[in-house]
Amino acid sequence: MADEIPDLLGASPVPVADGATWLPGWLAPAQQRWLADQFRAWAAGPVPASSPLIHGNRMSTRMVCLGWHWTATGYRREASDVNGQRVLAVPEWAQRLGRAAVAAARGAPAPDYQPDVILANYYSAEARMGMHQDKDEQADAPVVSLSIGDTCTFRFGNTRTRARPYADIPLASGDAFVFEGPARLAYHGVTRIHPGTAPPGCGLDSGRISMTFRMTGLPG
């Protein structure tokens, strides 16, 4: 009987490219609220959320990092560009959550996926993230992204250029997106936030939180 029970929580996985999978509605509202609360707790410190500098420009999101602190010049344990404090560890529940997202995308367990960094970003209505590759990691393990709050337009492209071909995906509160393998180094970005689209009860009244889980491949 068990295999006849429909998945009431989310729609089916949507393949976006070879190695890239969109999981609409993967997180239940209570999970979204809880994650939004976690984000607020992380953003309070020891390293507060801040807007990193890239090539002299401030990013428009506010970022908080767990496990390793990301800067445009690499990962480090201490947030030397913020207050010099060591970042929080990636909690065990978050590792399990990341693993569950990879398993859902693959339709198979992912026991080897042990994310050691989470980059969480808050986007106000005006915030964006330009097209980029996630290439500061030395492991080719999947990237998992979770969305809470307002829907965004997430542009997921190809591995060669920032330009077309790309797909514009409306990532909504509760969606997960996993990219790995041939899609791991695809250019991607957030072209806009859609104000007023956060569903009631998601834990965020306005703006968008994304959490990306990764394996850095860095020692210890």
Ligand SMILES: O=C(O)CCC(=O)C(=O)O
């Ligand atoms: O906000 C998102 O969904 C994407 C974030 C992202 O690309 C990143 O943190 O590298």
Ligand SMILES: [Fe+2]
């Ligand atoms: Fe990224």
